[in-house]
Each structure stands twice: as C-alpha cells, then as structure tokens.
Amino acid sequence: MSSPERKLRLTDIINVNIWDVDSKPHIIVNYEKCKNCPTKACVRLCPTGCYTETENGILFSYEGCVECGTCRVVCPMEAITWTYPKSGKGIFYRFS
C-alpha cells in the first residue's frame, strides 16, 4: 500500500463511489449564461468537480454528481436547471 499521506487527485477519490449513471443528464447548464458569470463558484465548490473551466467557458458533466445541490445554490446566473435523477439512478452511498 502506498503512502496515505499523499494527496489524491479528485478523479481518483470519486472513483471509490458507486453510481448507477443515467443515460440522460438530470442537470442542464445554460453555458451562455456562464459566460458572464462573475464568480464561477461551481468550479471550486462542486464537491466532485463536475464543472471545469476551459478556455471556452464552463464545461459540465453530470456523471460524477452526488446530488448535493451546491451548484444550484452558488450559481449567481440562474444558469442551472437542477433535478434529481429518476428511477433510483445516480449516486449510491454505502458507508455514509
């Protein structure tokens, strides 16, 4: 076992979680609105890093979403249409 004192990358951390990923996204982001966002708080505060900042603006992927609701609350642009996944899809917690 390697040293636990090493900081892990977020992609490696979320790899331990179980999801039943839906084939359609439960969150829709209006990227046009993101262009004028003064905070881009979703990038730092989405716990699983679903929002990334690229040269051409915000990029969102729903697959790693843990359905906490943070992005919806911190978004100052009302750019996010947020619902829960249907049919029991999405994150499946076991030890929390």
Add this chain to the structure above:
Amino acid sequence: MGLDIILLFKYVPNTTTVNVDPNTGTLIREGVPSVVNPHDLVAAEFALKLKEKYGGKIMAMIMAPPSATKGIEYLVGMGIDEGILLTDRVYGGADTLATSYVLSQAIKKVVSHYDLIVAGQETLDSSTAHIGAQVSSWLGIPYVYYVTEAEIQDGHMIVTRQLETYIEKYKVKLPALISVLMHSLQPRDVTLKNKIKAVKEKPIKVYTNNELQLNPLCTGLKGSPTIVAKTEFIGKIPRKMQIMQGKPPEEMVSWLISKLKEEKVI
C-alpha cells in the same frame, strides 16, 4: 390479439462505473449493489414498445438467488407485467449452458403460451452473449441477434438487424427469440403507478426445483462444463484529456489524427 413476450434478464453487480482503490489500484468489490443488466433494460424497452403497438403481456424471467426479486420489481416499475424467479440451491454456480437449460425448461413447463422471447445483447458482468442462442437452441426456435426493430406482418415477424456495415431484414416464424442491440434504445423510467403495483401486488411467481423437477446433474455447478481458470484485472487506462477548440475544422481533425497516431490508437 396481442403478443405474449418473455423477457430474459440478469441481475448483475453494477460495474458501469469501474471502482478502483486509489492506493492499491485494485478493483473494489465490497458493497457493490446489483442492478438489472443495462443491456436487458434496453431489451425491456424494446418489449414495451412492441406491447404498446400490438398489445399483449410481458413476463420477465430470471434464474437467480431471491435477491433478484428487486430486479423484477424494477422492471415491473418500468411497465413489465409480471415476473418469474427461478431459484434453487441446485441452480447455483451455473455457467451459460446450465443457465439456458433451466430457463428453457422453465419456459416449457410453466409458461402456457408465448410468441416472442426478448433478451439483451449480453451481460455487463460476463459479456458472453450465449444465453439467447442457447435458449433458442433448447427450444428449437429461430434466433436473431443485434436486433433494432421488429414488426408483425402476416403472422410472421420482420426483424431488422444492424451490423457494422449492413442492415439486414429477416422474416421469422413465431415463436422466436431476439436479442436487442445494446444502446439502441433509451430505457424508460420507473413510474410511481407501476412501482406501487410492483410493491403492493407483487406480480412475481417463484419456482424452485421442487416444481420444475429438473435433473440436478444438468443444472448449477454440476451441469456446467465451463471452467473459469483465472480472471485478471488489466488495470485502468489513465485518461489523457487534451482540449482543442476554436480552430478551423480541417486543422482540428488533422490535429486529432496526429494525436491518435501518437497514442498508437490508430
């Protein structure tokens, strides 16, 4: 007159997300919940569309431990009418041959009438794609796989099959077995109405070998000639994301091709 459809499915550990321990690099298996095999959900959607068009009834069938009842409930939640669970200790440890034997014998013994058997292309956990072929052989009925469409014409079924470079159409006599091309349809969601039916009415029949009376030498571990010598986790391929944007398409395409060549993908 509608179609009586049997949906064959499997309840599998959900490995759609590959879970790897970041410290040891090994696969995580502890506490991984089971789901209806995603490719069978596509088959369920296929069957539901046929039912919407022609009427009839869909029965989901599985050979599995009793925990698979949850899988039947999920399918009933989608709109499948009822389920049959074939469960017995003597069915445990089965390979595809012993599994298809039990499924086909059960179809003969406990299903009074069927027009069509629908299955997913393969399973998430073993990907053999054997069951459809084997069940149809045991039953002596036509089998078409990679199916994307089916319709009834003059008492026959016209089945469309999609291959990499062809689309084929077959005219088959019913009853027949088809396996549905994976990812060809988006499975519908569970509805409140159907899920309440699943939980309150429990339209699930359970058969053990007491009822089916199959030769235990042909079922389970004893009826399974396959020996899995070893499985090895090949590790996760690290993703190397690079973004190229805002250039003319020609330039971006040639950039992509050069990168793929660099990685020896093409």
Add this chain to the structure above:
Amino acid sequence: MEEMNILDQKFDVAVVGAGPAGLAAAYYLAKKGFKTVVLERGREIGSKSIYGGRIYAAPLKEIYPNFNSMPVHRWVKKERISIMPDYESMISIDYQGKDAISFTAYLTEVVKWMGIQAETAGATIITDVPVTNFYRENNKVAGVVSGEDVLRSDVVVDAEGVNRLVLEASGIVKPLKPELVALGVKEVLKGDSKQIEDAFGLSQDEGLAWVFLGAATANVPGGAFLYTNRDSVSLGVVVLLDKAIVNLKDHISQLVESLRTAPALKNYLKNLRISEYSAHLIPEDVWSLRPERLVYDGLLITGDAAGLLLNAGYTYRGVDFAAYSGYLAGKAIESAHAQGDYGAGALSSYEKMLKDSIVIKELNRFRKVHEIMKNNLLFEKYPKIMSGVMKRMFENSDGPSKAWDAINESCKENQYSMLKLLINGYKIVRAL
C-alpha cells in the same frame, strides 16, 4: 400542463422522502393503523443518505422501543476540540465522559434500520420514485405528484431534505441562497476495528468525536470533523457557502485532502483507505431557512426541509432532530384524525409540540451561534493568536512565559486588542 394520471389507490398519509424524518413519521403512523406510504427517490433506503457521523440517542430511544437493535458503531465517550493554526500544529481540549449520549454510525445503515421498522409496522415504501410536486384539491394538499402520476392521500408529510424541490415547486419556499446553508464534504476512511482503536486510544465500542477549527477550513468560517466508526473514520469539512464563494481559493475537495494528509493527523490516519466520498448541504441559518409555517392544509414539513437542525458552532445535530420532528408530525396527524380534520388548524399541534420539545428548545439555546460563526475572526485571527500564545508558553527557549504575558504578546503580534479578544471570547462561551 401535462395530463395527470390519478391512481386508484389512496393512502391516509403520503411521506416524501425515506430519511430519518420521513421514516420516523411513517413508523409512528403505521403503528397507529394509518395506511402510510413513503416515496423515496433512491434505489434503496439509504442510498442517498449522508451526514457528518454522530447521532444523539435520546430522541430515537423515545421513538423506538427496540432501539437496542439500532446499527450503532461506537458510543462517543471521547470528545476533542482542536484549534489548528496550521496543518502542523493544534491546540486541543479533550473531554472524556462516563455516560455516552451519542453514537457513531453510517446513516445509510441507520435509515435502512428505520425503514425495516416502518415496514414491519405496516408502512409501504416505494423506492426509485422522486416526488415532483404536491397534488391539491380545493387548495388543500391532497397527495403527491411524480411525473404524470398522482397518488392521493388525506395528508402529506414533507421530509424531502435540504434541497426542497417539492416545496419550491408548490410555491411554499423560495430556492436556497448561499447564506442559508453550509456545504459538508466527507471521506470515509476504512481500516479494521483494532486499527481504529489503537490509533485513537479507544476501547471496543468506544468512539471519538473530534472537531477542528482554523486551518482545517483554510480559515473559511466553518469547521472540520472526525468521527470513529467501527472499522472506519469519517473525516469531513464544513464551510459556510456564502463565505466559501468569496474566500475559498482551492477546490473544496482539497480541504478534506489537506486535512487527511495533515502532519498533525499523520499518526491517526495511517494505512486507512478511502472508501467513500460524499457531500451534502446543511441548513446553517436555520431560522431564515425555515418555511413561514410548518403546517399547511393537508401538509406538515419536517427535518432539514423545515430547518430543524441544530448548529452549535462546533457541531451539527440533525438526524435525531429530524426523526423527532417526523415522530411529532405523526402524533399531530393522529390527533387531527381524531378531530376528523386535516386542515392547518387541526395539524398545528405539530408546531406546538415542536416548541415544547427538545428540538426547538435547543435551537433557541443556540440561536446566537450563527452570528458568531459568521465572524471571520474566529476562524482566522483567533487560531493564530492562540497558536502564538502556545508557542510562547511551550517553545520558548528561555523557559515558559506567563500565560497572561503570552496572550498579551501574541495579541500585539497579530495586531488585535486583548480587550476585544476577551469580550468576544466571553460572547462565544455564552453562545455555546
């Protein structure tokens, strides 16, 4: 308007959400003979449940006569509060009690247990189905909507949690604002039980609850926590969302990782492996978050959705309060049923019972904490001053300074008035 499909079945009570609040309500009502249904969006009960890591037992013992079979991991007998001026050092206060009043557990397991109690009592639990709105008849809540399906019931218990999509859709509350909530992010780190006991100096079944202030949140107002489970540790960070938007520079996950890899915690977390990563919003300004009323015609609001969570500054207390509010909602429905009326008036005994219960009493007692938590000084300046004090007292090569001199010098160094420090310190102690 989509076409609605009204189902034939009708229930006495429909509960939105199979969390602690909803399941406690369902258990009580089913036991009293009400035809009760719980609608849960997750695949299984507990698959969407996450919290910090510690539950207070007394309210649950009152609700459940068979509390003994609760899947408890460890009874908290050790409490520790540490102030971290940086990741290398900390100043800690330890408390070791005799009688444990709280325990650690996985909420996923606890609600599964609560689900079994409710089902055994006769409740119906439907998973995989998110509720999208309330169904109304004559302006009264008379059931729930999921997609196109309507399930009617005499009364509805809203236990949907902090993200109040149903209450929002029905116009009862507005969308959450950052100043109302905190964000909790947690890692569960697994080992075996002996490893946990050795690392934290615990005996079997004995648990530790540990709170960190200061560097653990990169000086953003909030706190960090560590709870010992049977064979794992829950390690997490909580930050006030409005403050984090402005002050947090790194990605939020880095706070937990920095804490996990902090030299100060090195000896405790050796050879544990991460087995789950989770996050949740926490009601922070509970009084502003709370809906105008907790009862409407045909509707009661419980748990996090009602803001019934105690924020004690150094710790949150939500699971047992949520369960207790669900239990009281059940009692209120029982008494309204006896009056033959599910109007807001008849259901208002819920609000009265809450007011007289431990839930609102504790919420009132800690009312000031939220204001203090908003104070950046507590998270930035004070840890530095305290660290300066300690350094002067313990790392002075000329021998230890007098405590008073050390405080005085450290205040000067951090350009802060000692009088202010004392006044604020007094305020904090009073609020806690």
